[in-house]
Amino acid sequence: MSYLDHINRCNHYTLTARFPFLIDGVRYGFVTQEFAQLLNQFPDVFTWTQTELKLSPKLNTAQKRTNAVAEVLSILRTQGLFAAWNDELFGIKNNFDDPEVMSIQRAAVAYFGLRAYGVHVNGLVNTSQGQKLWVATRAKNKNTFPGMLDHIVAGGQPAGTGLLENVIKEADEEASIPVALSSQAKLKSTITYCGESTQGLKPDTLFCFDLQLPKEFIPQSNDGEVESFELISLEKVASIINTTEQFKPNCNLVIIDLLIRKGVIDNRDNELSQRLRQPLP
Structure with a gap:
């Protein structure tokens, strides 16, 4: 892939x-x-x-x-x-x-076939070996995409909730990130895509946040939906995405956007950036 x-x-x-x-x-x-x-x-x-x-x-x-x-x-x-x-x-x-x-x-x-919205958070850590990304492994008893790799924090956007408000809520539930840290998440980009499932059409918009985390912070699942967390270099994450299907499908798109912004992926012709922002039906 x-x-x-x-x-x-x-x-x-x-x-x-x-x-x-x-x-x-x-x-x-x-x-x-x-x-x-x-x-x-x-x-x-x-x-x-x-x-x-x-x-x-x-x-x-x-x-x-x-x-x-x-x-x-x-x-x-x-x-x-x-x-x-x-x-x-x-x-x-x-x-x-x-x-x-x-x-x-x-x-x-x-x-x-309604448009839906969600937030995804890239949990980043600066190390002596370069910048790394916290990657979650979904619990094997999840109804959707069990055992696949995922973001440290991600979730659908509930009615009447602000984007950062949702990030803070999901960060606590999924990774036990305190508000003092999660509130520092920065909206960096927006991606759009449309697929279909057995239920119907899925025209989705994802708001992509970067969250700089201290080296001493270790995420812990608060809702039982994550089996484990691992801190992985951006270069290794790029290799996983470019050669496997280990990540939950829409996480690939958010991380590709991150890798472009960080200069890990060559995007000189801008094709990938354009394809990450498809017109929705």
């Missing part, structure tokens, strides 16, 4: 057989016909026209939309539609700085 292979892997999708999902006349996502027909059994909330899925115009506030859709998803959950459910709401908006038009259970976001 080359750097470009990892980027392409996260940007593999088709809009064939997907239909627009509209809220107040604005397209926010894409759904399959099968999912749209499933929602059509709730006519007070959704309307399926065979060419697009619409949220009822009677739901004219963010809270009304959130409440109505939550009731529908709760019913579908009891019918076994969702394999995972974590009671976390994501805010729905086409651009991160826009107001949220509603909030929706995270497990349902891909089914609606």
